[in-house]
Amino acid sequence: MSKNVxxxxxxxxxxxxxxxxxxxxxxxxxxxxxxxxxxTTLRAPSAFYKLTVGKAEITVIQDGIGQFDPTIFGVNxxxxxxxxxxxxxxxxxxxxxxTINIMxxxxxxxxxxxxxxxxxxxxxxxxxxxxxLELLGIKNDMITDVLISHFHPxxxxxxxxxxxALFPKATYHIAETEMNWLMNAPSGTPLDDFIKLANGxxxxxxxxxxxxxxxxxxxxxxxxxVMAAPGHTVGHHAVMISSEGATxxxxxxxxxxxxxxxxxxEWYFGFDLDxxxxxxxxxxxxGEVAKSGAQVFGYHWAFPGIGYIDTxxxxxxxxxxx
Numbered sequence: 001m002s003k004n005v006x007x008x009x010x011x012x013x014x015x016x017x018x019x020x021x022x023x024x025x026x027x028x029x030x031x032x033x034x035x036x037x038x039x040t041t042l043r044a045p046s047a048f049y050k051l052t053v054g055k056a057e058i059t060v061i062q063d064g065i066g067q068f069d070p071t072i073f074g075v076n077x078x079x080x081x082x083x084x085x086x087x088x089x090x091x092x093x094x095x096x097x098x099t100i101n102i103m104x105x106x107x108x109x110x111x112x113x114x115x116x117x118x119x120x121x122x123x124x125x126x127x128x129x130x131x132x133l134e135l136l137g138i139k140n141d142m143i144t145d146v147l148i149s150h151f152h153p154x155x156x157x158x159x160x161x162x163x164x165a166l167f168p169k170a171t172y173h174i175a176e177t178e179m180n181w182l183m184n185a186p187s188g189t190p191l192d193d194f195i196k197l198a199n200g201x202x203x204x205x206x207x208x209x210x211x212x213x214x215x216x217x218x219x220x221x222x223x224x225x226v227m228a229a230p231g232h233t234v235g236h237h238a239v240m241i242s243s244e245g246a247t248x249x250x251x252x253x254x255x256x257x258x259x260x261x262x263x264x265x266e267w268y269f270g271f272d273l274d275x276x277x278x279x280x281x282x283x284x285x286x287g288e289v290a291k292s293g294a295q296v297f298g299y300h301w302a303f304p305g306i307g308y309i310d311t312x313x314x315x316x317x318x319x320x321x322x
Contacts (some may be wrong), residue, residue, distance in 0.1 A: 030162040030200040043128040045135045049304035049322065053295070054243025056223055057106040059136065060297070060304040062099055063117035063158075064126025070096040073260040074267035076275070082260060082267075089259050096257070100154055101305045102129050103250055103297060104138075105241055107223045111138070112145040113167070114239050114250055115299070116158030129158060130166075143167040145221055148174040149252040150236040151182055151198035152271070155299075160201045165210060172205050173220050175228075176213035178235025191273070229254045229285060231278025232271070238285060240294075248295040248306075254278075254285050258301040262286065262309070262316040286316045295321075 047062040070093065074082040083093040103114040118126035133140070146167055149155055151174075160166055182202075185195050205211045214220050216228035216237070226237040232253045239250040255261035256269050265282040268275035289296050290309040298305035298318070307320040 030197065043125065043131060045132040046128045047303050048132050048136065049306070051306065053241050053248045054223075054246040055107070056241050056243040058241065058248070059104040059106075060306065061102045061104060061129055061132045062303045063102050063119070063129040063132075064100040064124050066098045066100075066118075066124045066154075067095045068098055070094075070257075070260065072270040073257040074264060075270045076268045077264065081264075085260055085263055089263075091259060097302075098256075098300050099303050099305070100124070100126055101297070101299050101301065101303055103239075103241075104133075105224060107221065107241070107243065110144045110221045111142055112147055112221055112224060113143055113170075114147045115149055115155040115252070116146060116166070118154040118157050121153045121157050124154065126154075126157075140167050141169045143170045146170045146172045147220055147224065147226070147239060148172060148178075149239065149250075149299075150175075150178055150233040152194060152233065152253070153197055155252075156198050156201055160204050162200050163204055165205050165208065170210065172202075172211045173214050174202070174211065175226070175235035175237050176215055177228075177230075178233060178237075179211075179213050181234040227285070229281050231274045231276070231281045232269070233273050246295075247292070248297060249285075249289050250297045250299070251285065252299050255282050255298065256300050258298055258305070258318040258320075262318055263312070265315055287311075290316060 043064065049060045051058050070086060071082050086093045100118050102117050105112045105114065117129040118124040119130065146159060158166055159172065182195055182199055202211060214226055217225065219225045223241060223243050225240045225242065227240060229236050229238045229252065236253060238252050238254055241248045260267065261269065261282065265286060266279050268279060272278035286309055290311050293308065296307060296309055304322050306322050307318055309316050310319055
């Protein structure tokens with residue numbers, strides 16, 4: 001396997017965690033993340049796509065790219081089954097390209113980022129969020145709100161540098177369940193480094209009284225509502241943008257692969273904290289959006305990740321509209 005292709009074991013090692021869950025020496029925390037950022041030139045703007053949901057103006061920004069062994073999207077699948085799904089759908093069975101797609105929502109007088117990407121995290125080629133915002137004429141201090149779906153590095157790496165918020169005038173929002181879990185999580189688990197990194201990145205935001213918590217069903221800003229989607233993490237939430245009767249559901253990490261995770265929602269993703277619960281959440285939310293006909297957006301799906309969900313057999317299929 002190419003050194004540029006990440007398996008679950010590879011990524012855990014990069015972040016200072018063994019596949020068996022034993023913390024390794026030399027973990028990747030805030031100092032290492034700062035070093036990685038200092039050694040990495042931000043990616044040039046790679047891609048953005050604009051659409052509207054009612055009066056809400058949405059820009060999808062491709063922040064970065066990673067590659068994974070596709071079996072990470074079906075760790076409990078029978079041997080060879082993941083490759084068979086890919087082959088059946090006309091997709092390559094080798095390393096799977098994974099994008100980091102960030103949603104910027106302009107609604108009323110609010111300019112909201114949903115997650116902040118992967119800049120500086122080892123194993124990913126990221127950072128285009130910041131250069132693309134600049135290209136679009138949007139300065140960091142124009143962002144009014146940052147909505148954090150959960151604490152994983154590819155979603156929170158851009159919130160701060162560990163000393164100050166990178167979006168200095170924004171109010172940051174995170175689920176109360178997620179924040180409570182982060183603050184009280186036991187040490188000595190496979191997630192130690194993820195937890196330390198997230199807490200360190202959020203600390204200056206909290207100290208500046210810019211961090212607020214939300215509960216399931218809350219309208220974080222007018223027209224943007226959160227929906228509990230537990231399993232990937234304790235406080236993982238999907239995000240719904242609604243305006244004038246139209247709705248788009250940002251699935252975040254409810255379904256990480258647009259083909260594998262939909263055709264077999266019962267298969268586990270390698271980074272789900274509670275895989276069985278995540279599978280039930282996936283079935284529930286995909287079923288709801290398929291029934292409602294709402295547009296969906298996939299954070300890790302092929303750019304720009306916009307389309308609809310339909311049922312197919314015991315699973316689902318993604319119908320891209322772009």
